[in-house]
Amino acid sequence: MKQHQKYEFVSSASLPTRWGQFTIHGFVETATEQEHVALSYGQWQAGDVIPIRIHSECLTGDALFSTRCDCGAQLEKALQNIVEQGKGVLLYLRQEGRGIGLLNKIRAYNLQDQGLDTVEANEHLGFDADLREYDMCKLMLDTLNVQRVNLMTNNPKKRIALEGMGIEVVCRTPIDHGITDDNRHYIRTKTEKLGHKFDSHLLK
Template sequence: MNNKIAELIQSSDPVLVPTAQGIFAVRGFEFSDGNEHMLATAVDADGNEKTEESSPLIRLHSECATGDLLGSYRCDCGPQLEQALETVQRQGGAVLYLRGQEGRGIGLVNKLRAYALQDRGIDTLDANLQLGLPADARDYTQAAAVLTRLGLTQIRLLSNNPAKAEALERLGVRVLELVPDIVEPRPENEGYLATKRDRMRHRLA
């Protein structure tokens, strides 16, 4: 589906969800192409948002079944999500969980096919290309639509990826600062992180 032509058709009221990282006010957003996304905003025990800032801290987190659900060591997605939830609880802000963005937008099956190529020594970027797929197929139009609907048009972005900030800027969301969301590498994902740093402009050491 082309995110650019999908309209935001409805959203749920916020509900309080207690988690290991704290309490979040969670809302769902549905688009006309069937995509659904989730915004988790940090709140206190009374349900009050933890930030009064005009430029709140926002994390756009792309769905990653292997990392977020299985805790895979092949990527940094699961630890990044957990760390992001902890960070917005401390500083105020929200995590926008973007479904339909699996494998940088290529889908779960293709991501696993790319993993098979990586097991033969091909890096994460070239694996996508060998499958005839883009290095990064994600589109942030729907993320920008959610942020704009909520009046969040001036934010600090919790991310190591300048491309996310550039995409949001093109879509009318001003990014005042790119706040790092760096997690400790593991032996299993050192090559993956090096490719993101060296070939995809991620701000990693």
């Protein structure tokens, strides 16, 4: 069982999906018992460049099909991309609402309904705009023998985090999916205040 000071690999199992046959790998934060998973597809050797996505849990978008965000669409597109490329990894991190949790996310939604943007709402509740951490990704990628990646993201902080842990980000692939009239303002806010990279013409 591969371990780290803060994280521990638990087990793996097959996971058939509508896109293809993945393997699901379970991890746990030893101090908090928070659980995270990785989905891997295909085979590779050490040193290969592997398509990956770091995806933070979004119950409303991933499971309840909300269009207030683009999370569900990005999750599906990442899995499709991995299968199309014949190999890859999706790291699914249990840090809802950019780290504030599900119920606080609902409180933040209520404030957004009253006119605040997503950053202002989090700050009004006493949180930083983004509380997510990515250090658990190191053990997850080490367990899967991934050292060099093509990172599917619009968030430059994820690239910085991986490179700070010694993971080589060979390239970044934008994942501009799921933009709707319901979330265009939200995505503009992420672009303007959090530095996310989206194709500007998609936000008009």
